[in-house]
Amino acid sequence: MRAGKTYRMGRIFGADGRTLILPVDHGLTFGRVEGLEDPVARVDELLDLPCDALLMAPGLTRMTADRFARRDAPARILTLDTFFRLPGEQEAGAGLAASVEQAARLGVDCVKLFMAWNVPSRERSETLARIAEVVRRAEEFDLPVMLEPIAVGEERTPEAIAVEGDGARSAMEVGADIIKIAYPGPELMAAWSAELRLPLVILGGPRTGEADAVLTLAEESVEHGARGIVIGRNVWQRPPDVARRLMQRLHEIVHG
Amino acid sequence: MRAGKTYRMGRIFGADGRTLILPVDHGLTFGRVEGLEDPVARVDELLDLPCDALLMAPGLTRMTADRFARRDAPARILTLDTFFRLPGEQEAGAGLAASVEQAARLGVDCVKLFMAWNVPSRERSETLARIAEVVRRAEEFDLPVMLEPIAVGEERTPEAIAVEGDGARSAMEVGADIIKIAYPGPELMAAWSAELRLPLVILGGPRTGEADAVLTLAEESVEHGARGIVIGRNVWQRPPDVARRLMQRLHEIVHG
Amino acid sequence: MRAGKTYRMGRIFGADGRTLILPVDHGLTFGRVEGLEDPVARVDELLDLPCDALLMAPGLTRMTADRFARRDAPARILTLDTFFRLPGEQEAGAGLAASVEQAARLGVDCVKLFMAWNVPSRERSETLARIAEVVRRAEEFDLPVMLEPIAVGEERTPEAIAVEGDGARSAMEVGADIIKIAYPGPELMAAWSAELRLPLVILGGPRTGEADAVLTLAEESVEHGARGIVIGRNVWQRPPDVARRLMQRLHEIVHG
Amino acid sequence: MRAGKTYRMGRIFGADGRTLILPVDHGLTFGRVEGLEDPVARVDELLDLPCDALLMAPGLTRMTADRFARRDAPARILTLDTFFRLPGEQEAGAGLAASVEQAARLGVDCVKLFMAWNVPSRERSETLARIAEVVRRAEEFDLPVMLEPIAVGEERTPEAIAVEGDGARSAMEVGADIIKIAYPGPELMAAWSAELRLPLVILGGPRTGEADAVLTLAEESVEHGARGIVIGRNVWQRPPDVARRLMQRLHEIVHG
């Protein structure tokens, strides 16, 4: 691996090769999300909690630059794109909202792109072409690329999970350095981790009923090969004391 | 903030961090608007009134350059794009009508883009991609970017206001330096100002029945956190004496 | 105004600020037009008549370059684009057919673009984006830009004229140096001339029944503020002697 | 005319300003055409026959480069684009399949583009925009451009011929140096040759019943002003001895 990428991957995954990532990038696509109404204040709170990296969009990254201007701050991953699909729409909308140059200028350690995979063929090929161009530019800056293949808005059926598995393979082939994916269950988790030979990080998704369900998810994921978890709404959409406890436990699960 | 941006933001917002902006950019998109039939003459009249900045399209900016060629002239904000949607159309039309290079050449202090947010997903993603490219170029010139998220042609329902709140968050995340938005009522005005941590300036919109309604709007907005107001038709679509009185009162409200 | 533009505008409008322009650019879009079957021969005839500038497409400009290779030749304005809309079509076709670089290489004094304004919103925004890019490039060469806003194929109702008035304002705002437009009647002619503060030149359109109708059109236009006329088919689609008389009278009307 | 263009036009048209062109470029668009199954072998046979230039697509041009690597070889014209329209399709497909840079690298004397003119307005404007960009690039290399306006798949009615006449004029205006067109009959042949002031070369089209019909076509065309003929299938889709005789007669007709 080239020097710049080695350096940045080390900042994200640390010595044990595991990472606990806090996503607070929802505003770019979803707007004023509950629990993230004041993203800067949220980041300030979260910075008290154990965490290896934050996932942010360009605006929040710029506004919080001073918080990270110290050697022991968490790493930062920049969200580069959006995906919109309103209820009842035939055609989704996806595209870049930032550039690799801006990422390099901001000094982040990684760029992240979305990969909606339960979409028409034309959207699939446009998505890969857009990602491929970002990968090409990112190579020039030694910037790692995180890709997130998702069957958007579908139930967790075996078919939907298989679509995401196919997306994960396409993501690996188009040049992902890290793959962010929904937990596919123990067997596939172990299989994909071994097969893709890239660090897989598991997303938490919308807040689930039980706070502790997140811990079970994290334990199972890590136990079966996940290199990290990316859990946001299930943490910061809960009361501060619950959120604090969750992050501490998640940190133990990931790094313990 | 980089030096060029600090300088330009200071020219727009002044010492007290507040601004009274006069928009006269309607011609680019709306053509020969009532009260703005002769935009140069209108600018000459308006320049007698207290005002911190004018919002203009490229042609008018070029034609009135000499009026601003003095050290104590108001700042100038350049409108870069258009948004058309004729009655009964399914698909709107939006695109650039000027470039960041032209803005830099004209010496303006800021560029402004529209962000229609009650549109299909494809138009949303195209709008963000277009804005993101302008933001990238503007960074190279240290030019501030003003974004205007709007639920076009909708009644002021809580849903419409929420759409604009989501648009404002997306605007912040894609890289806005200033957000121009419709007044969302006292609670949300205070909330958004605190949350977005960017100067919000409130638009006046079409002329309303009562002249004084504008003053109430301005007072409420500023009282609840607005950093300025952008009122055009409600001023220059009224008789000169009314317009003068309104501007003087607005100036007192904003800066008093 | 920058030096190159001052020089070229002076070549088109002369000392009295008025101009008589002969359009012979129809072939690019309309093909083998009656009266212009042999455009080079036509140009040779027309060059005997009093005329300040010719409007031509790239091919004819190239073929007749030697005729203009003298210091007292008329100026040349290059048509850069096309607009097609066949009977019964929902969607028109518009686009560039030449570049600013070619214009600069050919040494013409101005470039001219069409602006169909009674079109869907998407076509409007695409047209402005295309024009804006040409304006940006033309600025680099100090080349004046002539824009022609038209309600294509409509009767001369007040509504159609108002659409063209809106288009003229948009044309001014996107960066026109000269606006070519259909005569809107005395009041609007006077109003637009005063308001737009750009030279307006009036088009003759298809041949009308009476030859002298053209003279009336020219007289009225100039009397109410037009800075010139652009009359082609109404001249060269008539017998040579009639055409000669018309041009001589038009020259007197414009410059007398 | 610039030096490079003068040189290349001279190589195509020779001293008497006439040319006999053999088109063997059908494979790019039509695939494995009868009589051209083995294009290299076909070229080798044809090179024994009198001929001024061959029209070829990039692959065949590259494969036969050695055959033309001598001072007295025929000139080569490179086909740059394709036009597809399958039975029953509403929308045709057209686009570039090679670049001016490749043409310059291959050392050909001219580039050739297709101009389907009985198409919707949008396709017309896209075709002209694509051609205009090629013309702009070709100017930088002094490369002549041949354009071929066609009413695709229509009977030879006066209306269809008029459409091609309009296309020929548009071709001249967008910057053609040579126009390839279907024979429009004696009067129009004479008229277009005089009016367009560009060398017109006549295409042979699909094989007709009678071999000698080609000779009549060539005689009439040249008699009425054609500067050359471009006949392929009517030659090489016939038996070798017939093809040889035809070429010899065609050469006499064109140059005799």
Next chain:
Amino acid sequence: MRAGKTYRMGRIFGADGRTLILPVDHGLTFGRVEGLEDPVARVDELLDLPCDALLMAPGLTRMTADRFARRDAPARILTLDTFFRLPGEQEAGAGLAASVEQAARLGVDCVKLFMAWNVPSRERSETLARIAEVVRRAEEFDLPVMLEPIAVGEERTPEAIAVEGDGARSAMEVGADIIKIAYPGPELMAAWSAELRLPLVILGGPRTGEADAVLTLAEESVEHGARGIVIGRNVWQRPPDVARRLMQRLHEIVHG
């Protein structure tokens, strides 16, 4: 042929001008394909078998670079694009997923593109335009280009085979150095090999019932002019011992 291309073609085809290529690039388009769930492990197994080149997508190429970092390793061919068409879709999706620059950086010996040919005219012309641009860039790096014309998802009727024959000719004309195609039967195999004058390599396609059917396919193909075979699923979707035997026999057939 230019030096860089001579060198790379020699690495693919060897001294006898024949090649046995193993495709393992399926993940990019098809995702987690049976038998290729763990592509790196699969490559490691396959590297024990006789083979001249592997066809891989960018991710796998990057991950296995060290395996090929020796002078006697097989050559590598990089898949640059994708083609998606889900059941029931009218419109397919095709596009680039990597660039010629990435290929040059990775040090591969060839780039490969797909050419779906039983598609609407618009898709055909877009495919050729996309390929032509890759050909132009590849020329700058002396990189050979392999094209694969296919009648996707059709039965092997004479019509479907003829469509692929037409595609093969278009592939040759747009600039292919190698053509990958389905076996068209003995007569056409011999004919196309002679006519196209490019090395044709035959694809194996989905696993067929009988393992030995592959050997018959290879024998027939090579006997009638194929310069190589590209067989993947029919090898690595079978038990290891069967796969080993098949590869050894295929190597004998191709090089014996």
